[in-house]
Amino acid sequence: MKRYDYIIAGSGLAGLSLAYYINQSILRNKSILIIDKEAKTKNDRTWCFWEKGDNHAFDPIVFRSWKQVYFYGAKGFAKALDLGDYSYKWIRGIDFYNFVLTDLRTNPNITFLTATIERIRDTANGGFVITDEGQFMADYVFDSVTPLKLDNPQRHNMLQHFKGWEITTPQAAFDPSCPTMMDYRVEQNGVGVRFGYVLPIDTHRALVEYTLFSDKLLQPAEYDAELHTYIRDYLKIEDFSIEDEEFGVIPMTDEPADDKNLKYVIRIGTTGGYVKASTGYAFSRTQRSTQLLVGQLLTAGVPLRQKKTIRQFFKGLMDSTFLNVLLYGRHPGKNVFTRLYKRNPTPRLLAFLDEDTRLVDDLRIMSTVPLVAFTRGMIHALVKRI
Template sequence: MNQKQSENNMFDYIICGGGMSGLSLAYQISLSKVSDKKILIIDPERKTKNDRTWAFWEKIDNPFDQILFKKWQSVKIVDSHKKEKIYDLGEYSYKLLRGIDFYNFVNNHLDKFPNIIFCLDKVNNIQENTDNVEVETVNYGKFSAQYVFDSTFKLNLEDKKNHNLLQHFKGLVIETKENLFEKDIPDMMNFGVPQKDAECRFMYVLPFTKNRAIIEFTVFSEKLLSEKEYDESLFEYLKKDLKLTDYKILEEEFGIIPMSDTETQYIVSNRIIRIGTAGGATNPATGYTFSNTQKKLKKIVSTLEKGQNNFKKESFWQKRHLIYASTLLNVIKENRHPMAEVFDQLFAKNPISQVFKFLDGETTLWEEIKIMWSTPKVKFGMAFLNVISKKLKNSFL
């Protein structure tokens, strides 16, 4: 089956998907009170390439802080009028984790556990029975477990009843002759690039060393751009904004993250739990997934440690932040107000730590009111009413 062979096809836990969320769950379980449980991870391949970079803010430590590539206590934000401001993050840190470092660290760690087995195959079907769950694979047949944690489920992003946008980006890791990034402060968001229609476009620059950084062009929109458009924006920024003509491109990356308010079924049953984007860990308003995933997985492991199967659903009140995200998506989708200007106002009128707290869904109602009051009130009010109207209408269909 792979490096480790199973004596039979019965497990305590099966993890469908060996990407970030699946590997993170296996890692967290391996450090828990249920580390002796028999676990199967199913994925067509074991991750060995630097296929992505996660950048995220946090005010707490996460299980992978020891392998962070970089961490910053200050960031720079450039508004749509090219006005720069450096923000001290206070209790927050802005963190950068490379995919290859994460994969190598977790894979090496999990290989030390004979009870954790990898199956290099594709999940074909997941079927719940009375006392277990069966997972059928393409080549190796069926496996059963007490619980299945699934990151392979694909959300329906074609449903017109919801707001379905994409965050898509292309990045270049470059090396310059001069020490261009001497200040070692990342441009977390630079909105001073040409905007287009209902899209929101920005650059971010994360310095690795004094002469090496990743430059990434990011777009929030319904459709992808052509490869030529990503390149034109990147190379124009390098030439006109960074004044660069002599540099080497060391790596390239491209990614697509769903920005959707399609409601996810996190708890399918007492035995089938979805994780990662499939389980609602991706923030609909920002596309951030990594830190949200770690928080959700921590709760799952805590439940397993207690020997319980009552994985708690979020209450209606806890889901209010999804309404806020839907409102933001509605503003973008309906082209109600330039999003670059919305972010300008958010950061100009609120402490950056408060914006982070709001986007993480950790604010109080009063704090949320103050945040929302700093946005274009009429436009966001219209979007909010439209979102509520759609949700009420959909609930009766």
């Protein structure tokens, strides 16, 4: 059985980001095995996020970037939002995979294995990985493949699920200078929230998505029907061709990572709590978390468990409250989001969603939500935990 310094289980966003930052440090001399069940050769997903400046690791592969975004909310509210110091960025999955894999393949200490992971165990001698291609040990296994249980009755579990079409039109139909980040004009149809999403490539081509925050998936044909309706009724496009499509499901959960009793297996990615519970955003949080992890390996030699602070507890409670409001239908989701974007400067709201605000800013933002619904949601969230 071969032993490595590190095994990275899963080569998605978290696994490849971690490998990339390791490869930019002196840790690149460690022996590393990266295991995934398939090669990353498809443009299978899209990452959109906001950040300040343009001196970041993955700026060379940003496909499109904008300084303002359209927002369509409830009761006719519509506005192009100025992002201030932020830019809204779009990275395509295939560009990310190619960029990172090209960098990693220059390092002879990194081995890639295409295999199905059957089991990951924490043992007295290190992390142990069983695959259909063999068994392997490591000082540490960074695990992004073990699914969250999503069954804790004391927590809140929803799904962000979406289908997108990259379409072309014979007539100019899109404004490439400004994407539509959220369009709540679509029919809501029950608990949760639904919205359209448009990322323009040029005047004739765009990625159009239909997104839901709910606790149940739709039937496959329903996503197609909703996309057709959105494109026809709201984008006013009758004639178009579908060039590509994507589908995804992201857990929105305040359930903590199940890793308290693990020493040599470190959960990362979705299973490590990298996805923000109340929004489903993952790209920026993944970059911060994997960079922090590499910093710990460099300075302490071991991954360190983060102690929960009062600040982190408060932010976690805000996420739980938001999920509670949506999950139990305490207030229409599109009205909540409309109030947030209508009553707050957009840069402050983006900083809040990025967990980069002071307590006073958090309180200002929370004062703009429906207070009765959120107070009830917060109380219920605390009772569920107790």
